[in-house]
Amino acid sequence: MLEISGISKRYGGLQAVKDVNLTVAKGEIVSLIGPNGAGKTTLFNLVTGFARPDTGHVRLEGDEVTGLPPEAIARHGMVRSFQITNVFANLPVIENLRLASYLHLRADLTSDVLGLSPAREKAARTMEEARRILALLDLAKFSATPAKRLAYGQLRLLEIAIALCVRPRLLLLDEPAAGLNSREGEHLTALLRRLRDETGLTILLVEHDMDLVMAVSDRVVVLNFGEKIAEGTPAQVKEDPRVVEAYLGTPFEEEPA
Amino acid sequence: MTENRTVVLLLLLAAILPAFAGGQYVMHLLIMTFFYAMLSTSLNLIVGYVGELSLGHAAFFGLGAYASAVLSLEAGLPFFACLPVAGVVAGLAALLIGSITLRLEGHFFVLISLAFAEVLRYVVINSIDLLRGPLGYPNVPAPRLSLGGTVLADFSSKIHFYYLGLALLALTLLAAWRFARSSYGLGAIAVRENRRLARAVGIDPFRHALVAFVVGGALAGLAGSFYAHYLTFVGPEVLGFGFTLSALMMVVIGGRGTLLGPLLGAAVVGITLELLRSVNEARLSIFGILLVLAVIFLPDGLVSLAARWRRPTLEADQATAALDSPLRP
Amino acid sequence: MLLGDILQFALNGVVTGCFYALMALGLSLVFGLMNIVNFAHGALFVLGGMLASEATNRLGLPFWAAVPAVLLVMWAVGVAIEGGLLARMRDAHILPVTLVTIGLSTFLVNTMLMLFGTEPKNVETGFSGPPFFLGDVIISQSRVLAIGVSAVAILATWVLIAHTRAGRAMRAVFQQPEAAALAGIPIARVHRFTFALGTTLAGLAGILLGAVFVVHPNTAEPAAVKAFVVIILGGIGSLPGAVLGGLLLGLAESLWGGFVSTGYMDAVGFVLVIAILLFRPSGLLGAPAAREG
Incomplete structure (x- = not known):
């Protein structure tokens, strides 16, 4: 459904997103996680036309949508929400x-x-x-x-x-659970599942709420410093040492001698 | 009573009014009110619906007035041929200027819209051979309405202009209403309310602003043509900031982004402006203050007062939302 | 002689440029930093000249006493406008804020016409001695005075902004508002101070204009627009740019008026606005002028 290949974006001295490849299949729920500043929202902006990638391609069901303005991308059926309400x-x-x-x-x-x-x-x-x-x-x-x-x-x-x-054919949600209490979070989990199961909607979300991510995702993609460092099922990603390191800091810091 | 019905009722009242009040001066005041209502309704499409502050609206009004005056005096065309041409000329100018300027960010759009109108005014002032410069065009002929050789109205009396003005105002309101109710109006409101979100749901801000700009410009051109043939004189001041300012006050004081607002604004501001014509500085001074006060204390204009008054039990902004929802003009 | 003419027009241009530079410096604070499209800036400029004219002609105050008195009044006017109107709409959309400044401008201009009459007014400086001759170029004492005072005011403003605590607070508030708030900088006071400073600079420009030429309320709106031209020309938010842009516009107008045509002289500013906004790709259309998002 969505195919992101080799996408990069630099803001001044900061490499916000670096050579990221990512595919989302039809009917899938994919979560994009990573520490703050990992480039998740930038990636969303690049994919939905709110920012222009320096390199790389975005294809939606085979159509090239790289660099189109946001309104044109929405017409292609890729619609996003924003992190800030x-x-x-x-x-x-x-x-x-x-x-x-x-x-x-x-x-x-x-x-x-x-x-x-x-x-x-x-x-x-x-x-x-x-x-x-x-x-x-x-x-x-x-x-x-x-x-x-x-x-x-x-x-x-x-x-x-x-x-x-x-x-939309593909829905991109930027931190939909941010600020929700746990009951509302569970409600949202159920809602996203229902949307996928009942309407066949494909969803890509950026989220910090790990309960939601683990409960709802078919696959999880982890970004750190603008690069993709891991990808897999929620269970695989949870066990991945690179992910643990990215989230918890280096082992050296964790266990000061 | 919905806003639409209020507008229609007001127009009907205006249509039968001459049966009861017919002094020359009263007629003149009402004709000028119709004119101002056309002008402010046309500006409202841009300021009220798209939410862009265009300070160059007089350019389109003035171009319409000049087009009509030149065509009738130099080419001998009748008013009813000049009128549509004036609208087209102004609409084309809006298309040209809008497609250049509407891509700029709001602060810069404000400045550049004014700059375009002012440059146009200086060009006219200095085009002495071509457009008679500051002398302008006196003796713009009155319209004539004839059917198969019989003259139906020769516009020797104010009552003819009264009904012509009323008809043009009704036409302007009809156009504004259809604009607001079409997908173009909907898109314009979305852009005004939240530009980023509008784009995310597939609305092209530039295109919607441009459509409103062109429709508003063309309607201002029609108002200009009417003005030229009613007052019989067109000079460079029709391109001046004064007309934009008057229309802007009417839109803001009456209520932005509504159909009724510019009508109320034109009636209140226009008639007061005319009545206080003898004390020019004082009236403008007063209107400056009124504009400031209106923006700060009555941001949704006189229309919102009516809404509050009609539904005193509801909280004010809810009442405004329910009655004057910008989506249901 | 042609060379003499050029130099004379250039010198006249520098004098006019000083007024523009001072006005633009003030507007640069209000538009460049505070992001307010202040149409009343021209009216405030005229107000300075009108008050100085009243003080020197009607009250008979000497120039050196009238200037600080008028500047003090202008400061108070600035504080009143910011505190009474603009502070209420600090986060408002550009539309209502600009409408308020348009209303304010209309009020000020027409009130001045009522109070001070429709005659152009001059400011009495007492410097009416013989002009200086520099070769073919003539310069009156009042023009020397205007250039001198402008230079001092521009320098003082620069020192204030670059080297004082108030200046640092200003830059912090408008460039990094969140950080400034966290650092405990009194945001409201900084806004008031900045607007008052902008108003006072406009007033000073008006005083000097009246000292060299005359002031008239009808020049308020063209003057405001020219100040916008200058800061767009010089680069939004750049104070040296405002000063340089002011001098350039003064020169351009003077040379254009002297050699080409006086008819379009007042149109120069508007043409420049259009040209700069549309054709200067990097600084303006590229970054701040074109829409983002």
Whole structure:
């Protein structure tokens, strides 16, 4: 589904991402982990067009999307959320989803501009879909609430709802569990599984919450200092000495003589 | 009552008003209000929906006025032929200027939009052979509406301009309403509310800003044509910052990003501006303060007051969201 | 003689350039550091000149006493504007902030027209002795004074920003706000100080303009735009750039007006804005001017 090959990005003296290869198969949930500053969010930005890679390629189902602007990549079906909460804060929840459904609301120019029935029907179908997504995420009762009034946990769910409204083939989530309590985290785990199992969605996520990563991932990819240092099933990665070292520091530091 | 119905009701009231009040001065005030409402509605597409502060709007208004004056005086075209041309000329200018400037970051867009309008004004002032420079074009002829040889209206009386202005305003509002309700308006609002997120859900910010800019520019051109034929004089000051400033005040004081806001703003600000014309500095001084106060204390304009008043039990911003949701103009 | 003409126009350009440099220096603090598109900067510039004109002509104060008094008033005006209006909208979007400065400018310009009349005003310096002759070039005493005072003010501002605690606090607050907050720097006071300094520099430019030529409220908006031109020309946030840009614009206008045409003289600034924003690829369109994300 997603094929990242030899991608690199340098910011001044900092090699943020170095020659990373990564593939995600259809219907897979892959987690990207690594210590702070390992280049996870940079990699997300490179893949989704919010930053341009210096070298390397990004292909989505065989289509070359390297260096396209974010809006074009979203049209290819690759949609992301952001690490820092990002919603249309002033608008009610349902209007957030209406804007997010933009690509599916558009009818032909004439009926779009004149408000003819093809456009109306499309809008009605799209809003039905948006309501279904709201219900799926347990947000239906907040439909009319301005997004800025939502509690933090609901806000994170709204971000996922917004991404889902674009009807992605591949969903990229940047730390969706950050700031959630453990009950909300479990809820999110179940939700991600359901999305994969019921709709066949492919998911790539950056996450620090190891419980979530271990519970939900088919595969885990570990970055450190911009390089991929390990890849495998959650169990394999957990045992990998390079990963343990990256997370805990060098053995020398751990066991001062 | 929804905003749409309020707007339609206001237009209907305006249509029957001459039956009850018909003094020349009152007619003039109302005609100028229609004109200002057109101008501020056109600016609102850019400032209110896209959220970009364009300080060069007078360029499109002024180009429309000049196009109409030149075509009717030099080429002898009738008003109803000049009017669409004025809209097209202004729309093309907006396409050209917008496609150059809308790629710049907001702070720089503000400056460059003003710079384009000012350069245009200086060009006109200095084009003495071609555009009569500071002399401008006096005696722009009145429109004539005829059907198969019979003259339906010769615009010798203000009442004709009144209904022409009202019709053009209705047309402008219709265009603004359709823009706002189409996917273009939706995309523009998304960009205004959160540019990064808009891009992440597949919305091209530049394209949406440009569409709004061109539609707004073309509508301003129509307003310019009406202005030229009503006041019969067009000079370089139609390209000046004053018209942009007036329209901006109306949009902000009335309520950005709504259909009703610019109408209310035009009525309140426009009529007050006209009434205080004899004390020019004082009125502008007052309006400067009003603009500051409105931005700080009434950021959503007079429209939001109406919403608060109608639903006193709800918290203010919820009421605003429910009644004047920018998505349901 | 042609050479003499060039030198004379160049010298006139330097004098005008000094006003632009001072204004731009002030705006550079407000726009470059605080990121406020301050359209009222031109009105504040005129206000300085108008107050100095009143002080020297109507109150009969000597120039050397009027200048500090007016600068003090300008500082207070700056503090009032920042504290009363801008501090309320510190994190607001560019649209409302710019609208407030436009409203403020409209208010100031028209209030000045009401209070001080529509006649252009001069500032009485007492330096009315015979001009100096440098070959073919003539320079009046008041112009020498204007160049001298500008130089001193520019130097003083540079020392203040580069070598004092207040200057360090300013740079910290606007370049690394989080770190500055953690370090306990009083953010609100630094904002107020910076805006007041910018206002005072604009006022000083207006005083000097009135001392050499005349001031008139209608010059406020073109002047504000020119100050923007200058800092875009010199590079946003660069104080030496603002000074250099000011001198360059003064020269360009003077030579253009002298040799090409006076009709387009006021358009020079606007043309430059467009040209720089669109065609200077590295500094402007590349990094800060074009959109990111």
